[in-house]
Amino acid sequence: MRKPEVSAGKNNNKLRKGLWSPEEDDKLMNYMLNSGQGCWSDVARNAGLQRCGKSCRLRWINYLRPDLKRGAFSPQEEELIIHLHSLLGNRWSQIAARLPGRTDNEIKNFWNSTIKKRLKNISSNTSPNASDESSYDPNKDNNNMVGGFITSSTVQDQHHIDNHFMPMFNTSSPPSIQNTVFNTIMSSSNGGFFNNNSTTGTFFSQNNNHDNKSYYLEKMFGSVNINGAEGVEMEIYNVPPLESVNNSTITSENNTIKMENINACNIGEDTNYNISSYNFDDINNIVNNCNVVKRIDQNRAVDEVENLFHGDLTVADWDLEDLMKDVSSFPFLDFSN
DNA sequence: AACGTGGGCAACCGCCAATTT
DNA sequence: GAAATTGGCGGTTGCCCACGT
Numbered sequence: 542m543r544k545p546e547v548s549a550g551k552n553n554n555k556l557r558k559g560l561w562s563p564e565e566d567d568k569l570m571n572y573m574l575n576s577g578q579g580c581w582s583d584v585a586r587n588a589g590l591q592r593c594g595k596s597c598r599l600r601w602i603n604y605l606r607p608d609l610k611r612g613a614f615s616p617q618e619e620e621l622i623i624h625l626h627s628l629l630g631n632r633w634s635q636i637a638a639r640l641p642g643r644t645d646n647e648i649k650n651f652w653n654s655t656i657k658k659r660l661k662n663i664s665s666n667t668s669p670n671a672s673d674e675s676s677y678d679p680n681k682d683n684n685n686m687v688g689g690f691i692t693s694s695t696v697q698d699q700h701h702i703d704n705h706f707m708p709m710f711n712t713s714s715p716p717s718i719q720n721t722v723f724n725t726i727m728s729s730s731n732g733g734f735f736n737n738n739s740t741t742g743t744f745f746s747q748n749n750n751h752d753n754k755s756y757y758l759e760k761m762f763g764s765v766n767i768n769g770a771e772g773v774e775m776e777i778y779n780v781p782p783l784e785s786v787n788n789s790t791i792t793s794e795n796n797t798i799k800m801e802n803i804n805a806c807n808i809g810e811d812t813n814y815n816i817s818s819y820n821f822d823d824i825n826n827i828v829n830n831c832n833v834v835k836r837i838d839q840n841r842a843v844d845e846v847e848n849l850f851h852g853d854l855t856v857a858d859w860d861l862e863d864l865m866k867d868v869s870s871f872p873f874l875d876f877s878n
Numbered sequence: 879a880a881c882g883t884g885g886g887c888a889a890c891c892g893c894c895a896a897t898t899t
Numbered sequence: 900g901a902a903a904t905t906g907g908c909g910g911t912t913g914c915c916c917a918c919g920t
Binding site: 880881882883884885886887888889890891892893894895896897898899 | 901902903904905906907908909910911912913914915916917918919920
Binding site: 556559560561595596598599604646647650651653654655658688 | 885886887888889890
């Protein structure tokens with residue numbers, strides 16, 4: 542911490558720097574609660590603080606905000622941070638956006654002071670050549686195992702097994718939050734479900750029979766060819782949603798499936814499909830019960846996906862959400878606190 | 879008790895992008 | 900359209916404190 546100090550800026554009359562006093566906290570807190578957030582330089586002035594707006598903003602965001610969660614990080618939060626960092630790197634604000642009540646500064650400090658060290662110890666114990674944490678590259682595909690969780694690369698590896706015969710149901714007690722989705726898929730009369738860790742799976746059709754669900758899922762999410770077997774390969778995730786992102790919806794209208802506000806997805810050739818007849822409930826169940834429905838196939842061009850959204854989704858956003866799919870491996874997280 | 883050391887963390891710095899003037 | 904201002908972010912600093920010697 543810093544000693545309270547005073548700086549004499551060019552245009553500022555001795556703006557204070559350093560530690561915030563309880564009196565300053567009171568002033569800022571009272572002002573924010575009574576008047577709400579405006580221009581931060583106005584906040585500083587109107588609250589009667591000898592601080593720059595930036596300093597007020599930081600103090601509010603990192604310390605005074607009422608919705609901040611206090612105390613140590615839970616093991617769940619810790620594992621999520623590790624996992625998110627493996628996907629996002631040092632994008633602390635993005636990580637913080639998925640940990641309610643935590644700030645980027647807090648997570649950054651926690652990472653640098655605790656996790657970094659721990660991971661370094663682990664890596665030096667397991668690999669004599671990997672003692673440097675900085676050698677870790679979140680963008681590399683071979684970072685399969687992070688914090689003990691299976692990531693998509695691992696999932697994909699399992700598809701390389703001989704799938705001449707489609708693997709059938711392998712239900713090892715999926716988490717309750719996904720039950721609806723899983724049950725919907727599993728109730729399909731034609732297709733298989735390859736479940737590798739209870740929160741992701743692959744849904745196959747064994748042929749091009751247009752009467753089965755996979756055909757329609759295929760129409761929605763595109764088709765893949767796995768060892769010669771045509772089908773839909775999709776993952777179902779429960780990702781803590783960003784506050785700013787609306788829920789995904791799929792609606793049926795005039796025999797057209799309309800997809801809106803999809804957080805992250807690979808979609809087929811168009812967002813709207815004309816289908817003569819289909820029970821949309823199943824598809825709606827799938828989408829409404831997950832935040833992300835994601836096909837594994839990574840080969841689709843990013844700009845093609847972007848075009849589907851008519852510019853509503855930027856390439857960067859899509860890339861980010863693409864990376865975010867692996868957060869699904871955290872079925873135990875409770876974000877209600 | 880005195881000193882050194884390292885961890886934890888609040889807050890600053892500098893940069894950049896977006897917005898306003 | 901240019902300049903100024905503001906907001907947001909990641910990196911870094913430096914103080915306090917606990918702990919070991």
